[in-house]
Amino acid sequence: MYKDKGARIISKQSWGDYYLLEIESPRIASQASPGQFIMVRVSPQPFPLLRRPFSIHSREGENLTIFFQMAGPGTRALSKINPDDFIDIIGPLGNGFKIAEGLAGKEIALIGGGRGIAPLYFLTQEASRLSIFIKVFYGGRNIEDLPLREKFEKTGFTLYCSTDDGSFGFKGLVSDLFAKELKNFRPSCVYSCGPEPMLERIARVLLANEIPGEFSLESMMGCGFGACLGCVKKFKKNGREGWYKVCQDGPVFSLEEIIWKDEERK
């Protein structure tokens, strides 16, 4: 975990509300693993005050990238940043995805919804190094929600897309597309990130099919490194139910650790 107060922006791409920033930060990039995140000071001003968490989208040598959607004052401030500007980042933070030993030669599935696709690209980089086969499922409301579809196509792994309005790929929910494809394959593990209702639907499919899953979750964070206890949610870990820090105990939690909203209401 490092603080890099002068990380240079190498490049910036945007598609509508979506942005991809490439950031030069050799120390953080070299330590990072898929599913980890960085805390970004989006502005030197007192508002937005807090840093914002962004999962690491990819590692490109000494650089790392983040992929985000403009959704509020923090991401709006960050969207204004340009190549050759410098930003203050802390990372790599969090636990990251567990890639079990013995997955080499086997197949996994990655399922991303909207901006939740962000951490999964880094996982394709790592998995191809480890000779793991991948099917990627990428869902959004419409074609504009899938700006990274070509980037994922170029990985050579099979890509399945879905849109709510049918403007691209399968018409419907990405969880339904995944459930449909399960008739043709059985992944050794599923890695997913996206809106919570989507994750919950995927969790139900995985439970019904006895497939292990790893989910990257979001939470409002104060510090990102375990000091403020602001980001906690309820999980069960090692048989103990309680508040766990999304920043440090997560952001990746396994299928059996997550207490879904449905379950909580019972």
Add this chain to the structure above:
Amino acid sequence: MIDLSIDLGFLKLKNPVIASSGTFGYGLEFTPFIDLNCLGGFVVKGLYLNPREGNPPPRLVETPAGLINSIGLQGIGAKRFVKELLPELRRFKTHLIVNICGENEREFISVAELLNREEGISAYEVNISCPNVEKGGMCPALDPKATYYLVSRVKKASTRPIITKLSPNVTDISLIARSAEDAGADALSLVNTFLAMAVDPETRKPKLGNILGGLSGPAIKPIALRMVFQVVRQVKVPVIGIGGIMSGNDALEYLIVGARAVEVGTANLVDPESCLKIIQEIENFCERKGISRIEKIIGTLEINDEKRD
């Protein structure tokens, strides 16, 4: 070489900057970023006797230049703290101050008595002012009699100096400050967070799981500074200023008004190096102004022209 040291009477600080409870974890969370030995001191997260769960999420809301939290003093408790963390923490060459809490007077005393037996703690900060524990933000610091009663009991039980942390959620903070002083507090730290809330118009729901929380950050600095200004005129014990300090200049405002030290809180979350940056900026200021000792700045507020020489 500027002399940044401060004498609180019962404690000598190497500089006036103390990391504030609740924003600094147990200190160890910050060792990847800063050398704790460079701090004037640090106050660890509030401790009850036993572990405490804290409030349901969401626990944080960002507001313009501010942060509302409703953590609710989640923590490992004093018993685990002395076993698991204190051995490592006491090795640092700075003042370790433990923020002590209690559901009632008995628990405050039990925590103090448990910690009394342990080496390596410089003082207790008595947390009579957390707005997140009882319903509606109630706490002893809202009432002069309750403050007097609790502080005098904790003082009697404690073998160490006590700093009483005051709440800003009162009509006259100097009244409470005097009660704490009369009860034997060795110093006062002020202010804790301002009772606050935020609502999501889309859902019409409160944005915090606990409905109410405590506002901190730059948004509260002018009000907190005013309260320190009022209190230093009414008490003889040293006052530690807290509220929205992000920079050396912010800290200097408190010192000039009469605080003998400051606590830095929310800034630690925004930038874990904040305390060191603030110390450096204070030193730079002194250098620029030709001030050899930071003590010479304290309480030097100039109210009108006649007071200038």
